[in-house]
Amino acid sequence: MRTNGIKIAFISTLLISGLNSPLLFAGSKATAINNKINAVISSKVFEMAKKNENWKLALVTGKDAQVVFMNISPKTNPNNEIGLETHQFDQVIFVVEGQAKSVLNGKKSTVTAGDMIFIPQGVPHNFINLNVKKPFKIISVYSATDIPENAAYKQKSDTPQE
Template sequence: MEKWTIATEAEKSPDFRRVLWTGEHTQLVVMTIPPGGEIGEEVHEVDQILTFVSGMAKAKVGGETRNVEQGDLVVVPAGKKHNFVNDGPNPLVLYTVYGPPEHADGAVHKTKEEADRLEEEGKDEPPNS
């Protein structure tokens, strides 16, 4: 059994992206987006559920934009273009579940730039891809 106090785990991670757990069908990831930063516009072939622990952002999913904050949850279905932009004064902290996994098991990306580079180099592939 894996167990976390997930909000605490997410809050203590300074990294842009940290994979906490990877299973056969899902993956748990925590993220911290600095003020003025963003996840980056993207489209996944997997479903994604994001839960916001602290901070504020503009959520853009499938052409629709909404404000999100602590306690909100956003579902991004596979194939939908999306981005989350931190428009608040504090870090945006969240945890997200991908189904199936989207990133390399145990991946830690300290910055968005590092995450983008590793993805481009093919070094952030999910297991069994």
């Protein structure tokens, strides 16, 4: 369980450093071969997330973690929200663009571009876009895979039911 926290902290640090420099996911050659996962460099990840027009888009999928772009808007989901959900893994969200009402374990607050939200496993959460004309865009880092590798869902209704 401790390694999940370390992984999230490591990935979070890399994403934050991506504001000014390339994002690096690297490990030993042996680790990459054993996991059958290649190291990934994603430059300007926040700019990439701003250009995402899909409901969900998997940027990087590893054995035990995943980075997903999300675009919450009436165009991708008529309800203009993620919808109340709970995961069996930790999640870190970076707000890239827009403003939303967050509901974490029943507690409401407002989040805006530049904010980071850590959601422990099992915590019910939802994000409701506060603007019907502009999208709420986020980068979500999961400590497990949430959607298939290279998946892109235009709208929430395209997402397979859990």
